[in-house]
Amino acid sequence: MENNQILSLHQVSKNYGPIQALKEVSFEVPAGSVFGVLGPNGSGKTTLLGIIMDVLKANSGTYQWFGQPPHQDQRKRIGTLLETPNFYHYYSAIRNLEITAAIKGRGTDDIERVLKLTELWERKDSKFSTFSLGMKQRLAIANALLGNPEVLLLDEPTNGLDPAGIAEIRELIRQLGQRGTTVIMASHLLDEVEKVCTHVAILKKGVLLTSGHVDQVLANEDMIEIGAADLSRLEGVLSSLPDVKSIRRHNGSFQVIFTEGRTAEQLNRHCFEQGITLNYLAVKRKSLEARFIELTN
Amino acid sequence: MTQVLKIEWLKVKAYRTFWILIGLFTVAGPLLCMAYQSLNRQVSSKLPLFKDPFAFPEVYETTAWLTSYMTPVMGILLIILLTNENNFRTIRQNIIDGWSRDQFILAKFGVMIGMVLYITLLVALTAFVFGAQSGGSPSEGTSMILLSALQSLTYLSIAFFLGTFMKRSGIAIAIYVFYAYVGEFMIAALLDFKVKTHSGAFLPMECTDRLISGGSKIIRQLASRATPPSNTVYALTAVAYILIFCYFSWRKMKKADL
Numbered sequence: 001m002e003n004n005q006i007l008s009l010h011q012v013s014k015n016y017g018p019i020q021a022l023k024e025v026s027f028e029v030p031a032g033s034v035f036g037v038l039g040p041n042g043s044g045k046t047t048l049l050g051i052i053m054d055v056l057k058a059n060s061g062t063y064q065w066f067g068q069p070p071h072q073d074q075r076k077r078i079g080t081l082l083e084t085p086n087f088y089h090y091y092s093a094i095r096n097l098e099i100t101a102a103i104k105g106r107g108t109d110d111i112e113r114v115l116k117l118t119e120l121w122e123r124k125d126s127k128f129s130t131f132s133l134g135m136k137q138r139l140a141i142a143n144a145l146l147g148n149p150e151v152l153l154l155d156e157p158t159n160g161l162d163p164a165g166i167a168e169i170r171e172l173i174r175q176l177g178q179r180g181t182t183v184i185m186a187s188h189l190l191d192e193v194e195k196v197c198t199h200v201a202i203l204k205k206g207v208l209l210t211s212g213h214v215d216q217v218l219a220n221e222d223m224i225e226i227g228a229a230d231l232s233r234l235e236g237v238l239s240s241l242p243d244v245k246s247i248r249r250h251n252g253s254f255q256v257i258f259t260e261g262r263t264a265e266q267l268n269r270h271c272f273e274q275g276i277t278l279n280y281l282a283v284k285r286k287s288l289e290a291r292f293i294e295l296t297n
Numbered sequence: 298m299t300q301v302l303k304i305e306w307l308k309v310k311a312y313r314t315f316w317i318l319i320g321l322f323t324v325a326g327p328l329l330c331m332a333y334q335s336l337n338r339q340v341s342s343k344l345p346l347f348k349d350p351f352a353f354p355e356v357y358e359t360t361a362w363l364t365s366y367m368t369p370v371m372g373i374l375l376i377i378l379l380t381n382e383n384n385f386r387t388i389r390q391n392i393i394d395g396w397s398r399d400q401f402i403l404a405k406f407g408v409m410i411g412m413v414l415y416i417t418l419l420v421a422l423t424a425f426v427f428g429a430q431s432g433g434s435p436s437e438g439t440s441m442i443l444l445s446a447l448q449s450l451t452y453l454s455i456a457f458f459l460g461t462f463m464k465r466s467g468i469a470i471a472i473y474v475f476y477a478y479v480g481e482f483m484i485a486a487l488l489d490f491k492v493k494t495h496s497g498a499f500l501p502m503e504c505t506d507r508l509i510s511g512g513s514k515i516i517r518q519l520a521s522r523a524t525p526p527s528n529t530v531y532a533l534t535a536v537a538y539i540l541i542f543c544y545f546s547w548r549k550m551k552k553a554d555l
């Protein structure tokens with residue numbers, strides 16, 4: 001790798017007439033990360049990915065791939081699935097991949113591998129127009145994987161796939177991440193992202209709300225689950241603490257979030273000093289979904 | 298350039314529509330010449346006033362003129378190839394996979410130039426075959442082949458413009474065919490007779506139609522009310538239209554969100 005940052009965006013903005021799709025978005029994607037770009041529908045995820053692949057033009061701002069200003073040859077090193085599978089409908093899977101291989105300046109020797117990996121080898125000679133939605137999506141994934149690119153850019157990669165297909169793609173992304181491939185993935189399936197991503201950026205209405213390592217984005221507000229025989233007394237003790245942000249009753253215990261980083265040990269000691277013996281104590285990382293909903297609402 | 302053209306070849310080499318339209322054009326041009334020759338011989342046998350249009354050097358203009366009636370078939374093919382890229386969103390995918398926008402535009406201009414070369418080759422071959430049967434000197438009047446190439450480029454640059462700006466191939470083809478066969482004739486006649494004599498010559502297709510008037514020459518001369526513009530003016534008008542259509546098409550592909 002020429003640079004520690006695979007991709008860096010600086011103050012990227014994009015308007016569609018009066019609608020601001022992206023507003024001064026800046027973040028960096030470290031080499032070797034599995035980077036999730038998250039946001040509700042219409043948050044600007046696909047617009048962002050379209051700009052960095054030069055199919056959409058930003059109104060202002062800049063970006064760099066591999067530490068260099070944008071150039072078409074950089075895109076030959078990136079395997080991309082953007083929005084929908086785009087292929088010549090009158091051609092078979094294999095002919096379509098031959099065109100991609102030619103544009104990328106690669107041989108056709110990798111086509112068999114990627115078609116087998118995406119379980120399309122049996123249908124390699126079928127026209128794209130005869131494929132189901134799931135098969136089209138698989139072909140788009142095969143297209144992105146062609147030639148083992150250094151970077152994968154996947155926009156909603158599990159669209160149209162059945163549960164088994166989703167699990168396979170998740171596992172594939174995880175394996176590629178472990179092998180050092182940088183994966184940039186836009187998704188609204190937060191569970192998926194949480195399972196595979198090391199870094200995230202969260203967008204809402206074109207504004208970047210947060211970005212960074214998953215642990216950083218989620219860790220600043222751990223949640224402590226706590227239980228005791230006398231729940232009403234426990235609630236009174238918890239409520240008297242000055243740094244409590246929220247208390248929620250959940251299945252015979254309380255879920256407590258503190259504004260300061262209070263440890264479970266400190267909380268246990270405090271309760272004991274107040275004469276309460278805990279029968280349940282657990283620290284839970286807030287789910288990405290909870291964090292996402294909190295940030296985007 | 299060779300590399301991008303090889304990729305364009307990959308896109309069409311097994312595309313049935315491509316081969317059907319190429320085949321139609323290839324067969325129809327010479328067949329139209331054959332039909333016109335038969336008609337002309339019959340008329341000449343009763344009214345032997347005119348020179349044989351299939352003898353050298355007139356045959357170059359005759360075949361160029363007759364083939365130009367079939368050139369819109371190639372225009373339709375060009376529109377289909379361009380609108381396919383928009384409809385299938387493969388223009389987007391080609392850029393994503395590593396082409397620059399300039400490479401994509403260059404590839405499509407290359408396809409258009411390839412078509413012009415093919416049309417010109419067919420005109421030349423047809424002229425040689427028909428001319429060889431009718432006599433005369435083949436080395437005279439060959440400049441008409443170059444003018445035929447200019448005419449084809451004008452016709453195809455209009456198709457290129459429509460194929461770039463129109464998303465739906467059906468509408469683009471309908472507009473193109475209507476304009477090529479009826480629309481421009483109608484506008485040109487109205488301009489000539491209702492606005493200013495010979496002003497119709499400055500329309501995109503009409504300028505080269507009047508440059509290569511072939512069998513319509515007599516009608517045009519009879520209808521003329523003043524000295525027409527020179528061939529240089531016709532040719533420069535055609536070049537101007539080619540540049541305008543190509544520039545706007547290039548600008549659209551270069552700047553637009555895909």
